[in-house]
Amino acid sequence: MKVEGSHTIPAPRERVWELLNDPDVLARCTPGVSKMEAEREGFYRATLQLSIGPVKGRFEGHMEVTDSREPEAMTLTIEGSGAPGGVRAVGHITLEQEGEQTVVSYHGQPQISGRLAAVGARLLSGVAKKLAGQFFNRLSEES
Amino acid sequence: MAKYVGARQKRVEDPRLITGNARYLEDVQLPGMLHAAVLRSPYAHARIDSIDTSAASRLPGVVAVFTGQDFADLNPLPCAWQAGGVTNNANTPRVLEIDKVTHTGMGIAVVVAEDRYAAEDALAHIEVAYSVLPTVVDAKKATEAGAPQLHENAPDNICMTWECGDQDGTDRALGASDVVIREHLTNQRLIPTAMEPRGAIGSYDPGTEEYTVWMTSQAPHVMRLLMTAFVMGIPETKMRCLSPQVGGAFGSKIFLYPEYPMVAVLAQKLGRPVKWTESRQENYIATTHGRDHQTDFEVGALRDGTITALKVTTYANLGGTLSTIAPGIPTSLYGSMLSGTYKIPHLHCQVYGVYTNTAMVDAYRGAGRPEATFVIERAVDLVARELNLDPAEVRRKNFIQPEDFPYEPASNLLNGLAYDSGEYEKALERALEQVGYREFRQEQQEARQQGRYLGIGLSSYVEICGVAPSKWVGLPGEGWGAGLWESANVRVHLTGKTVVTTGSQSHGQGLETTMAQVVADELGIPIEDIEVKHSDTMSTPFGYGTYGSRSAAVGTIALYNSVQRIKEKARKLGAHMLEASEEDVVYQDGNVFVKGSPEQAKTIQEIAGAAAVAYDLPAGMEPFLDDTAYYDPPNCTYPFGTHICIVEVDTDTGRVEIKRYLSVDDCGPVINPLIADGQVQGGITQGIAQALYEFAAYDDSGQLLTASMMDYAIPKAEHLPHFENSHTVTPSPVNPMGIKGIGEAGTIASAPAVVNAVVDALSPFGIRDINMPLTPQAVWRAIQEAGR
Incomplete structure (x- = not known):
């Protein structure tokens, strides 16, 4: 499965970069987050409550910024699991300034397991797009 | 005179089934019963680093949580069929896995709770730390260099290698042939999908130290043996196994699964009965799958179309661990049957049985023979195509002829087994005539002029069933190391009412009807006077259960033999009652009388009463009419026939429509045509399903993507044509009733008939083959690639 997309944020690139590295902003913008804390710089632990089609549940996991090229790109390693299954993914994010705005593009190939894969797989890329949309909309509001 | 055998007798089981009064496992409620739910690995290949059950244990309603360590004293499940030297590297599941999983869905912990909801909910609170390992799901890739290794004792993931026939002779014959055609075929993985999921209930009596286990099994006696002697290490006399009404199985309920000994041990540990039933999703990820050959x-x-040689190499995907008889399916039941209905002088088959990070693969309706029939029936069509001959003509030219029987194919059936009898050409001609073959070819030509693509597919099959002679399956190294005879007990009670018990097992086949038909005719009593009982190890003689189309050809023959001995005893007692000499009396239609004087007769009811009251028996005769027979067949039986499918392919959308489907099957004499038709139609449905719809898909990380009925395409009635079923009758010389068996024939014949029809329809595009399932996408893509 492939997840990819891009969103335009009405703010300069440096500002968007700042927002993307602020744990409080991330916690406010990520859909379904019930808890999120930065364990150390670039390493976050989070608890999310999500529903993907017939699969609902609580996921716990962590996200680590494994490669960071301020202010243009970062690579994230995400691992999460819960009763409905697990997700492991490496995601790539790029930021390009276009005038006063910034185009944030992301792509990754998550590996999913458990009921999430068995029952939710067909729905997952649609849900991922929707959740990403919510995230970037909120990020736009923060900017 | 036969009154019942051969009649379309309505099934005696049906009233209780259609009024909701049948008692399935889920209907069994025991006082104080607890409910179990199994935590299953979400990963296809992982080490289990730690399991923390403390939070789950504290939840309300939860009685106990166990992990693999709690069952460490139990042996792994046995693998009974040891083809290809599997003994050296067999890897089978444990009741719960302890340190490693090799496919998704393996059990690693169990919650036992007051109700099912509490048990299911608690699963989410068990914390497991896994180290995820690399995966491989494709059998051929699993054997290649650099593939992840599943088991230390199986280098390159090869579980077994097996071959049959003569390699050098086959190579030479191929070299001397006018044409040699090569093809790669995929026989995709299928999920049996019985209507009733699996389940088990364990109960333990501390006073007698006896276990009682209810289970959805096709073979309760075998389950008892495997659970006690092999897994738990207790005397088999300390366990009773029962299958209540079983709602379909198709092979998937032959096997021993981890949950069965688990509920027995849980009941003993907790002092209360414990029930486990699987969800549909568990059924898809943790019950066996079928096929999966490359x-x-x-x-x-x-x-001139004479086939000279066939050389086959097959990679059979066996899954992450071995199921009960997994190695036997792609070997003795597949490779040995590759000659089909044809005289192929040279044949060689090499099979690699391979471990991959997928669910276990074992017998699924037809078990090996659908895969073999698919290879040979596709091969024959490819020969016809290459040589521009009619596929019917190539079949005729190569058929084994009636005078050739008993026939030993070059694939070697082992231990002197040979095809029993057959009139292959007769069944083909009957089918061609019924379908109007010549007229169809005309119609096909005309349709093509109009841009419509019609196709016709033939499939002339032979299968091996009535498993099995113990001399064949009992042989160490090749067989099960166990016999496969069958048993029956006939008891004519004081009033003449008769109870029959059988070691066979009915899970939809209607055995309670067909067996009663045979007894009613042989004993000469009304069918209403007969009860057929099965599936309880306490009240039936030891038997091997129902699979491999064996309950008519083996189980019913045991019954037939038992009735003959009852009749002989009744004849002797009748003679005594008539004060006549034994040599002068006969048993006919339920009466014993002196030859020529039928008006002075003793009825079987009178004789049964006399045998039970027993105050006046001939010297040395034991009371009661009661007999147990054990029947070990001298050979398997070999049903055959020809199926024909006509399709129309919409070349714009790739959609295949089945216009007609016609079968001519020969299973010897038919006991009940109504039931035989049902078996054939259900079988054809599963073959059509494989050809057009079903496919168990795994992603590269070993996640089953088709783990629900939303994604796994079981056909509905609207997807199926009207079936035109008929029979020829060629008795088997193997048993006294001439019966061959009909349970699997439909599935075995049908997939190649459909694929041959679609390929025939698309021959103007130069298409030679399309991998199953022939979904609109697959067909459309093949048309595009062929470049219109």
């Missing part, structure tokens, strides 16, 4: 073959032929 095959390369070369077939050689002369210009």
Whole structure:
């Protein structure tokens, strides 16, 4: 499965970069987050409550910024699991300034397991797009 | 005179089934019963680093949580069929896995709770730390260099290698052939999907130290043996196994699964009965799958269509661990049957049985023979195509003829087994005539002029069933190391009412009807006077259960033999009652009388009463009419026939429509045509399903993507044509009733008939083959690639 997309944020690139590295902003913008804390710089632990089609549940996991090229790109390693299954993914994010705005593009190939894969797989890329949309909309509001 | 055998007798089981009064496992409620739910690995290949059950244990309603360590004293499940030297590297599941999983869905912990909801909910609170390992799901890739290794004792993931026939002779014959055709075939993985999921209930009596286990099994006696002697290490006399009404199985309920000994041990540990039933999703990820072969073959032929040789290499995917009889399916039941209905002088088959990070693969309706029939029936069509001959003509030219029986195919059936009898050409001619073959070819030509693509597919099959002679399956190294005879007990009670018990087991086949039909005719009593009982180890003689189309050809023959001995005793007692000499009396239609004087008769009811009251028996005769027979067949039986499918392919959308489907099957004399038709139609449905719809898909990380009925395409009635079923009757010389068996024939014949029809329809595009399932996408893509 492939997840990819891009969103335009009405703010300069440096500002968007700042927002993307602020744990409080991330916690406010990520859909379904019930808890999120930065364990150390670039390493976050989070608890999310999500529903993907017939699969609902609580996921716990962590996200680590494994490669960071301020202010243009970062690579994230995400691992999460819960009763409905697990997700492991490496995601790539790029930021390009276009005038006063910034185009944030992301792509990754998550590996999913458990009921999430068995029952939710067909729905997952649609849900991922929707959740990403919510995230970037909120990020736009923060900017 | 036969009154019942051969009649379309309505099934005696049906009233209780259709009024909701049948008692399935889920209907069994025991006082104080607890409910179990199994935590299953979400990963296909992982080490289990730690399991923390403390939070789950504290939840309300939860009685106990166990992990693999709690069952460490139990042996792993046995693998009974040891083809290809599997003993050296067999890897089978444990009741719960302890340190490693090799496919998704393996059990690693169990919650036992006051109700099912509490048990299911608690699963989410068990914390497991896994180290995820690399995966491989494709059988051929699993054997290649650099593939992840599943088991230390199986280098390159090869579980077994097996071959049959003569390799050098086959190579030479291929070299001397006018044409040699090579093809790669995929026989995709299927999920049996019985209507009733699996389940089990364990109960333990501390006073007698006896276990009682209810289970959805096709073979309760075998389950008892495997659970006690092999897994738990207790005397088999300390366990009673029962299958209540079983709602379909198709092979998937032959096997011993981890949950069965688990509920027995849980009941003993907790002092209360414990029930476990699987969800549909568990059924998809943790019950066995079927097929999953990748095959390369070369077939050689002369210009006139005579087939000279067949060489086959197959990679059979067996899953992450071995199921109960897994190695036997792609070997003795597949490779040995590759000659089909044809005289192929040279044949060689090499099979690699391979471990991959997928669910276990074992017998699924037809078990090996659908895969074999698919190879040979596709090969014959490819020969016809290559030589521009009619596929019916190539079949005729190569058929084994009636005078050739008993026939030993070059694939070697082992231990002197040979095809029993057959009139293959007769069944083909009957089918061609019924379908109007010549007229169809005309119609096909005309349709093509109009841009419509019609196709016709033939499939002339032979299968091996009535498993099995113990001399065949009992042989160590090749067989099960166990016999496969069958048993029956006939008891004519004081009033003449008769109870029959059988070691066979009915899970939809209607055995309670067909067996009663045979007894009613043989004993000469009304069918209403007969009860057929099965599936309880306490009240039936030891038997091997129902699979491999064996309950008519083996189980019913045991019953037939038992009735003959009852009749002989009744005849002797009748003579005594008539004060006549034994040599002068006969048993006929339920009466014993002196030859020529039927008006002075003793009825079987009178004789049964006399045998039970027993105050006046001939010297030395034991009371009661009661007999147990054990029947070990001298050979398997070999049903055959021809199926024909006509399709129309919409070349714009790739959609295949089945216009007609016609079968001519020969299972010897038919006991009940109503039931035989049902078996054939259900079988054809599963074959059509494989050809057009079903496919168990795994992603590269070993996640089953088709783990629900939303994604796994079981056909509905609207997807199926009207079936035109008929029979020829060629008795088997193997048993006294001439019966061959009909349970699997439909599935075995049908997939190649459909694929041959679609390929025939698309022959103007130069299409030679399309991998199953022939979904609109697959067909459309093949048309596009062929470049219109």
